[in-house]
Structures are given as structure tokens and as C-alpha cells.
Amino acid sequence: MAVTMREVAAIARVSPKTVSNVVNDHPNVHPDTRARVQQAIAELGYRPNHSARGLRSGRTGVIGLAVPELRQAYFAELADAVIAAAAKRGLSVIVGQLGGDREHEIELLTHGLPQTDGLLFSPERLGTEDRDLLAYVDFPLVMLGEWIFGGPTDHVTMHNISAARAAVEHLISLGRRRIAVIGAHPDDETRVMGPSNLRIQGYREALAAAGIERDPRLERVVAPWHPEDGADAARQLIESGLEFDAIFTLTDSLGLGALRALGEAGRIVPDDVAVIGFDNITISHLTIPSLSSIDPGRAEIAEMAVSMLVERIEWGAGSARPARLHKAAFDVIVRESSGGTASGTPKTSSRKSGAPAQTLNG
């Protein structure tokens, strides 16, 4: 069994409580005593027992991060950023994969992740119809990338609509008029505030603003959002015989698949078809051609989400603070797939679409 405070106390000739006081940096510990205890700690290699601490204090120092799948580059990079942000604050992160299982997601929202102080949750199957579930959540929770309207929960998300609009406006600025979009979700009425619908809305807004008539046949439904799905959708689009000179894929993963399908079909990117994605995953600047994208400010999202969660944890479970909503700033990254250079430099820095942070009443 590991070394305990009791043993340290024996060596340092103090009470266990004094050891506790030293470990927790309490005031009013005599410097000599502190030194003696610290030496004993070093000598024995004492490390606090987290379970006991958790039992005593009700805190575990661990937060949960729930995502659909880590193998999707976007979530992997998000997890990377979240873990880094949590580490800065001395927190560990338990990563859970829900794999698009709705039951799992509901169960998680109902009970939380065991062994954690709070949860960052990036749901895939929840929607507005599940708003009521949020009312019964009795643990610190911050939702990621999804804004369930009116839910009494903190959200950290992106400017989905305006960023998507900016992406399509960029394509329009290249002179493209027949712009397809890949990644709409099927009959998604329950998730009107989901990323798919929001980005589609941005797409439509951009078309409307430019006076381009919308062609529903160019809005391709795809779920899930794996690269293969993007490739399949692009192939179907090509085979459909519809005319198009640009594609906006709702994620970079889809975009990678689309680039592949276009290449297979002999369509030149960007000359025949310009492509822009969304998420700015790492690999996008190294594909051939490199993929234009929307950088959603991942580091900012992670940092803000962890910070909000920590606040909720510190406020305590019962506190009825109003829900907050934070939308990270985004950038349009123009790369070769839409006529830019290899690496792509930020073109539009957009905090234009409203203040980055707003507070809603819960």
C-alpha cells in the first residue's frame, strides 16, 4: 500500500493533520515544521491519495470529455486542446466515446461520467427535443459545438452560420455560382440548432445575399461525416450530371473525401471545382491540393470550455447561475483548393458577427 499521511507524520513528529496542512498550503504552519514535513514527504515519496481526497472533498480533479469518436480528426484535435487546457489547471481528462449512440448520450446526460467533477460534452445525436433533459442535469456541464436553444446549460460553440456564410461568400467571390454543399443531415428537424442545419443556413444566406437561386439538388445529404462519406457524396454529385463549380463541405473530413472523388473523376481543383471545408484540421494544409477551410478557433474553444467548466465546478452543484454562450472567433483559411497558396493565410478575421461572448438567461 502507498505511503499515507500518518506515516509521514510519524517521521516528521507531527500530527497527520499538520501534514495535511502542509500539503494543502495552509497558512499558520511554522516554517520549521513545514520544512520537516516536506523532507519527510520527499524521503518517503508520499503522494496524496486521490480517492480519499475525493471522498473527503467531493472533488476528484478529473473532468470528462465526451465525443463521438476520437478517430475523427476534428475530435482528436479538440481532445488534444482540451487535455492541454485542463492540464494547465491541474486537471485530468477522462475521454469517453459515444460513437453516435443516442441512448448512450442520454444516459450520459442523465448521470454524468462517474469519477469526474464535470463534463464537456460534444453530442452528435441530441437535439432540441432533448432540451428537457438538460433541466435535470445535476452536475457541472458545458456543451461543446452544439447549441440546444434555451437549454439551461453553458455552451461553447462556433459562429456556425456566419462562418459557413463566409466560406460560401469566399467561393462566390471567386466567381462561382453553382455551389454544392455536402453534409446536410437528413430531415433534421429535431436538431435545428445542430451544426449541420446552422451551416446549411449560412450557405443559403450567402447564396441569397448574392442573388443566386438555391438549387436543392446541390444540397447533398450525408451522415455521418467521415471522409468516405464525403467521397461517396461527391461521386454521386458528379454522377448526377448536375453542373457545379464549387463545393462547400460542412467539415474538412468530408472535404478530403470530396477532393479524392473529384480527383478520381478528373475534375481539376480549383479550376473546375473550388472546394472549401470547415474545421481546419491539421492535414488540410498538406493535401494535394491543400484544402481551404474555416478555422473555428479550436484552442479558444477548448480553453473557454475548460474555464467555464471549472467555474461551474467551483460554484457548486446547487448554484443556479444563468447559462452562458461563447462563440469563438473564426478565420477563413484560403488554400489551393479555392485558389490560394499552399499554406493558406487567414483571409477574414471575423469577430464581426457579434461579440465573441454573450450571456443568456438560463
Place this chain on the structure above:
Amino acid sequence: MAVTMREVAAIARVSPKTVSNVVNDHPNVHPDTRARVQQAIAELGYRPNHSARGLRSGRTGVIGLAVPELRQAYFAELADAVIAAAAKRGLSVIVGQLGGDREHEIELLTHGLPQTDGLLFSPERLGTEDRDLLAYVDFPLVMLGEWIFGGPTDHVTMHNISAARAAVEHLISLGRRRIAVIGAHPDDETRVMGPSNLRIQGYREALAAAGIERDPRLERVVAPWHPEDGADAARQLIESGLEFDAIFTLTDSLGLGALRALGEAGRIVPDDVAVIGFDNITISHLTIPSLSSIDPGRAEIAEMAVSMLVERIEWGAGSARPARLHKAAFDVIVRESSGGTASGTPKTSSRKSGAPAQTLNG
């Protein structure tokens, strides 16, 4: 505060201990009592307190997974598989990122991850010189992807040498003779058993077996192994003016970068240069051209690693069981970058290079 056994016991008119017995499926609980308790549990929404359990039993039900960075696709996909394998066994996974920090890695090996029952560790900076550290490890530990020779620790790894050899043999079978390799590590004497050196060894063996003289200038040193680094190395190789008709990149990440650099330079893959990587990350089959690779059996590695770790945990800390070594089977996946088809079908199924599992004496 959450519902406790005491409250459940009060409702069910039994003692707290009986609730405990029900929760833990003890024998000798009367069916009627069990039913009553279960109803009380449902009624109150009781959930066991993990901290208290951990304190009492010394187990947390959480394992740690330490990798360099989740944003590297290989580690993200590994983490995905590990989390899935752990979930099957009811375990949660705390993911830690060491970011190539040697001090961090040593610290981790010395103390373990707090709050966990054991650790899966994929080190980046440790080497044979750190073997002694392993002797003092006093928690369940399974090393991933790295075999520190003679360490008293379980390892789950790949057939690095023979898989690399198979990759290069594949290139040779295409008639290539000037085969470059990207990803050697600089002066890596302390990590003679590290993946880099092992794969380089496989490369050299393949050349030797084919009677091809080795050209040290074709062995490009690159660290770390991000795609950009692969691109840089390939660019330097091209600029060096050296003649080469194939590249073996020690990881797919490097390979993606190399494809990019070759494309930029106008070299046609595979006609001018055939390329094969290692790891078979998801995106490799969707690049243009799709990237040939070695599939190291990630699911098998994750499954085996978790299973070994669980065994160690169940054996208890003091048990001096011998270290075990498991090498997963691998496959050569031939795709367009070395003359195959888009998707690539397993070409060589290789358990040829020894039994998949061996046991060493610790």
C-alpha cells in the same frame, strides 16, 4: 450531495451493508430483499460513489493512457481503440499528453498517473538507457509500441523490423532500387529498440537481402514525425539532387507530407517515385494518390494491451510475474502510391515473422 447507501437502506428497511451486498451481487441475499433494495435504488436514483469505492478497495476503475500528442492521427486512432477496449471491460480512460517532454515521461514512469489503477504508456523520448527506471515502477504498467529491451515490463508492440522489411521488399518487388527512407532519428543510440531504429533496420535488411547497396544519403533523419516534417525531408531529398525511385516513410504522417512535397516538385507517384508509409491511418486511403502502408493491427494492439493491463491490475502490485511481449500481426496494404488500387487490399498477411505472442523472462 448525492444519494448514499444509507438513504437507500432507510427506504428499503435494511442495513447499509445489505444495500452494498445487493449492489455487488453478493450471494445470500434474499430475492425479496434484493427486489426491495433495487426498487429503492431506482426510486432514489442511487449511484455508487467511486471515490469511496476507490478508497475502500484501492481500485478506481480508471486506467491511464499516455501518448505524445492526440493530434497525431496515429495516437488518436490508438486512443480510440484503447478507449473502446477499456469500455468493454467497464473501465474509463484518462488520456495524458506528454508532448515529447522527457522529464514528463520520466516523472510519469516514476509516479504513475494519479487516480488510475494502471498505465498504458507510449513513450517518445525514453530509451534503453532508461531501463533502470522500469525496475522501480510499482504500479501496473504496459508499454505500447516501444520495446525497452530487458525491461521487467509488459510490452505490446509491432513487428517493426519485419514489417518495415516487408514494406521495402514490396518496393523492391516493383523494381525500385534507389529507395530512400524518411524518419530516421538522430544519433539514436539510446533508443536502439525504438521504432525508428527498428524500422530502419528492417529497411537495411531488405536492401541487403536484395543485394542493393545501402546509400546513407538516402536515409533521412527527421524528428518529430509530423506531416510537415515529412514534407520538409522530402523537399530536402529532392533538392539534394540524389537519384531515388521510391520512399519508405517510417509513418503515414511522414508519408502524407512526402506525397505533398513530391506533388509540389512535379514528381509523379508512383511512376517516378513509389511511396509506402507505416501505421495505416484512416486518411491514407483517401489521399491522392492513396498511400500504401503497413497496417500494424491497431485493434489487436489495443485489445491486447488493455487485457494485459487488466491482468496486471488483478494480480496485484507486488506480484513478480514475468514480463510479456506481444507483437501484433501486420499487413502490407498496397495502394496507388506504390501501384495498387485506390482502396488497397491486404497483400501479405504476415504472422510469418514469429509467433504473434511471446513471453520473456522479466
Place this chain on the structure above:
DNA sequence: CAGCGGATTTACTACGTGGTAATTAGCGCA
């Protein structure tokens, strides 16, 4: 030198659970 007040240290306890051992209930059989 007694007395005071703040600084420092300590005893005691509870957090929620589950092991141990002891107690009680229930049943068959004489």
C-alpha cells in the same frame, strides 16, 4: 510573574463503501 492574544498544533470526526465476524432468521427433522 501572571495574563493576554495570536500563532500553531492537535484530537476528533465524517466522508461512503465493503470486509470481517457476529447475530438473527428460517427450515428440516427428531
Place this chain on the structure above:
DNA sequence: TGCGCTAATTACCACGTAGTAAATCCGCTG
């Protein structure tokens, strides 16, 4: 009806920590 045995339930306690409140120490004043 009473005994013996197993099934079922319980009391008690410890796991390691930290909050609370009480005890002790120390330097100084009068």
C-alpha cells in the same frame, strides 16, 4: 417443541483525508 444447521442480515470498523473546534505554545505587556 426443541435442536442443529445454513441462509440472510447486521454491527462494527478502517480505508486516507481534511473540516471543526479545542488545546497548546509563544512572545509580550503590565
